[in-house]
Amino acid sequence: MTAEEATTPQVERPPASVAGPWGWARANLFSTPWNTFLTLASIAVLGWALPPALDWLIFNAVWGHVKPEVCKQADGACWAFISEKYRLILFGRYPFKEQWRPVLAVCALIAMIIFSCNRRFWRAWLGAVWLAGLAIFGTLMWGGVFGLMPVETNLWGGLPLTLILAVVGVVVAFPLSILLALGRRSRMPIVRSFSVAYIELIRGVPLISLLFMASFMLPLFLPNTIKINALLRAQVAIIMFTAAYLAEVVRGGLQSIPKGQYEAAQALGLGFGQMMWKVVLPQAIRAVIPPIVNTFIGMFKDTSLVAIVSLTDLLLATKQAISDPNWRAFFIEGYVFVAFIYFIFCFFMSKYSQHLEKSLRAGERR
Amino acid sequence: MATAVQQAAAQGPVIEMTGVHKWYGQFHVLRDINLSVALGERIVICGPSGSGKSTMIRCINRLEEHQKGRIVVQGIELTNDLKQIDATRREVGMVFQQFNLFPHLTVMENLTLAPIWVRKMPKKDAEAVAMKYLQRVRIPEQADKYPGQLSGGQQQRVAIARALCMNPKVMLFDEPTSALDPEMIKEVLDVMIELAKDGMTMLCVTHEMGFARTVANRVIFMDKGEIVEQNAPEEFFNHPKSERTKLFLSQILHN
Ligand SMILES: Nc1ncnc2c1ncn2[C@@H]1O[C@H](COP(=O)(O)OP(=O)(O)O)[C@@H](O)[C@H]1O
Numbered sequence: 360m361t362a363e364e365a366t367t368p369q370v371e372r373p374p375a376s377v378a379g380p381w382g383w384a385r386a387n388l389f390s391t392p393w394n395t396f397l398t399l400a401s402i403a404v405l406g407w408a409l410p411p412a413l414d415w416l417i418f419n420a421v422w423g424h425v426k427p428e429v430c431k432q433a434d435g436a437c438w439a440f441i442s443e444k445y446r447l448i449l450f451g452r453y454p455f456k457e458q459w460r461p462v463l464a465v466c467a468l469i470a471m472i473i474f475s476c477n478r479r480f481w482r483a484w485l486g487a488v489w490l491a492g493l494a495i496f497g498t499l500m501w502g503g504v505f506g507l508m509p510v511e512t513n514l515w516g517g518l519p520l521t522l523i524l525a526v527v528g529v530v531v532a533f534p535l536s537i538l539l540a541l542g543r544r545s546r547m548p549i550v551r552s553f554s555v556a557y558i559e560l561i562r563g564v565p566l567i568s569l570l571f572m573a574s575f576m577l578p579l580f581l582p583n584t585i586k587i588n589a590l591l592r593a594q595v596a597i598i599m600f601t602a603a604y605l606a607e608v609v610r611g612g613l614q615s616i617p618k619g620q621y622e623a624a625q626a627l628g629l630g631f632g633q634m635m636w637k638v639v640l641p642q643a644i645r646a647v648i649p650p651i652v653n654t655f656i657g658m659f660k661d662t663s664l665v666a667i668v669s670l671t672d673l674l675l676a677t678k679q680a681i682s683d684p685n686w687r688a689f690f691i692e693g694y695v696f697v698a699f700i701y702f703i704f705c706f707f708m709s710k711y712s713q714h715l716e717k718s719l720r721a722g723e724r725r
Numbered sequence: 726m727a728t729a730v731q732q733a734a735a736q737g738p739v740i741e742m743t744g745v746h747k748w749y750g751q752f753h754v755l756r757d758i759n760l761s762v763a764l765g766e767r768i769v770i771c772g773p774s775g776s777g778k779s780t781m782i783r784c785i786n787r788l789e790e791h792q793k794g795r796i797v798v799q800g801i802e803l804t805n806d807l808k809q810i811d812a813t814r815r816e817v818g819m820v821f822q823q824f825n826l827f828p829h830l831t832v833m834e835n836l837t838l839a840p841i842w843v844r845k846m847p848k849k850d851a852e853a854v855a856m857k858y859l860q861r862v863r864i865p866e867q868a869d870k871y872p873g874q875l876s877g878g879q880q881q882r883v884a885i886a887r888a889l890c891m892n893p894k895v896m897l898f899d900e901p902t903s904a905l906d907p908e909m910i911k912e913v914l915d916v917m918i919e920l921a922k923d924g925m926t927m928l929c930v931t932h933e934m935g936f937a938r939t940v941a942n943r944v945i946f947m948d949k950g951e952i953v954e955q956n957a958p959e960e961f962f963n964h965p966k967s968e969r970t971k972l973f974l975s976q977i978l979h980n
Pocket residue numbers: 749752754772773774775776777778779780781
């Protein structure tokens with residue numbers, strides 16, 4: 360050991376010109392005339408756009424609880440509007456006194472999402488954790504037990520509604536899409552035809568029309584005695600739509616797996632299910648993490664379309680807040696606020712997907 | 726060795742192919758293949774590219790389906806019965822030209838996957854078995870690496886160990902050294918020679934004629950989907966009978 364250490368040459372450091380902030384800037388920002396031009400142009404655009412934006416957003420903005428008249432005098436944003444209306448935006452028409460319940464429900468949902476992000480917990484029992492978590496969410500929101508006042512789903516609104524539509528959408532649509540993708544590649548003609556027909560049909564119509572159909576046409580076909588909850592119908596439409604899109608993404612992943620992987624699994628005696636679950640799907644899905652997350656992000660924002668079947672999601676709740684005649688002038692602030700909420704969630708998804716890709720690829724580079 | 730083969734022959738062949746034909750569409754890939762393999766026998770199959778060597782050995786574990794004739798492995802005939810196919814595959818190990826290791830699993834996980842899920846072996850036992858075979862192929866220190874971090878020769882040795890972990894009665898090799906850089910061929914052949922010495926029944930598609938001379942009981946020459954000639958290695962190399970064999974041998978031995 361010591362002999363080896365003695366012969367190890369001194370660690371040589373890179374020359375200062377390529378290390379440190381200056382080296383980095385020279386290599387990345389000013390490496391060519393064109394690159395230098397782009398750098399300078401970007402700085403100019405930022406210098407032109409950023410100060411007025413910051414003035415409006417922060418320095419000239421009106422904060423705290425004040426009358427709309429005060430806002431009208433100011434040059435900047437009127438965040439007083441948000442202070443006044445944030446509960447309507449975040450919780451819709453949920454009974455005002457009971458709004459601690461959606462707060463807790465949203466916290467439970469977010470806690471569960473963060474918990475599930477850890478790969479160490481990707482075990483069979485995670486499914487049970489999710490069932491329990493969704494039960495807690497439902498109990499808090501619905502009430503009717505433990506002395507909680509019952510609240511019908513038509514009064515649910517805002518962030519909890521958007522989140523539950525998106526989360527249940529992901530959790531149910533993902534496994535469904537895997538089945539559809541496998542079905543589309545199946546050798547059994549009936550399974551294959553069904554999968555192809557489903558994917559093409561659902562993918563070929565706008566989500567809005569699916570929501571309409573689920574909400575207004577389904578009841579026409581069902582007997583009067585059966586009433587399906589409006590939230591459930593919208594949820595089903597979102598799941599069906601997302602599953603069809605996702606199925607094609609997953610199929611792309613399946614196509615990237617070489618035939619040799621199937622053959623090796625078969626030669627070892629693995630059955631179809633074991634081969635798919637242990638060998639093919641783990642590789643196929645990690646190959647398409649970016650487009651999967653892309654689909655989820657799109658779906659998360661598309662939940663705002665449930666507004667047309669009169670569910671008060673985050674965006675519709677914002678519109679209702681804006682419709683107050685006293686505050687109507689401050690619609691931009693409303694949209695900026697709600698955009699910021701959407702952005703936080705989408706940005707988190709994007710960052711997590713990058714992290715996942717990196718950690719799954721660690722060690723197995725070819 | 727010879728006595729072991731004779732004994733086994735008395736028990737009946739491990740693999741019996743009779744009148745096997747196969748077509749890809751209109752293309753007749755296998756024509757009337759008749760082959761009987763006794764326990765402990767080591768067979769080398771050679772022949773020009775496209776002559777149907779891979780197709781033939783892949784029919785033995787049903788990676789390809791034959792359309793006419795009978796294939797019986799360990800007394801079980803290969804039909805469309807999935808149970809019998811799976812039973813056969815458990816007893817027949819296969820090593821591919823392209824290794825086909827599972828890149829998302831570590832070496833150890835590659836080796837224990839089938840024992841755990843197919844043989845229902847407890848994880849601890851499966852790992853012990855895996856370690857034994859990793860030592861046999863001389864790379865126990867690589868157990869926790871991913872296939873992508875190994876050299877080609879190491880990967881192929883892992884692939885051999887993976888097949889051995891299922892404790893197969895027969896091993897099929899489809900050009901196991903053809904994808905390797907020259908300096909790695911020997912390390913894989915050495916493992917295969919050791920396996921042969923231990924009495925494993927082997928069918929090996931290869932153009933390594935040195936290997937054929939040292940370990941094979943029988944060399945089979947295939948051309949255009951047919952078994953043209955088969956003989957003990959000495960006879961086969963020194964006194965080839967058919968013109969096609971002579972031509973083939975002159976081509977590969979001169980390179
Ligand atoms: N899946 C397939 N579909 C059609 N033709 C095939 C297929 N696989 C192999 N072949 C053809 O069958 C012949 C025999 O192939 P193969 O058994 O791989 O030959 P070898 O291993 O002796 O080189 C070749 O001509 C090849 O082109």
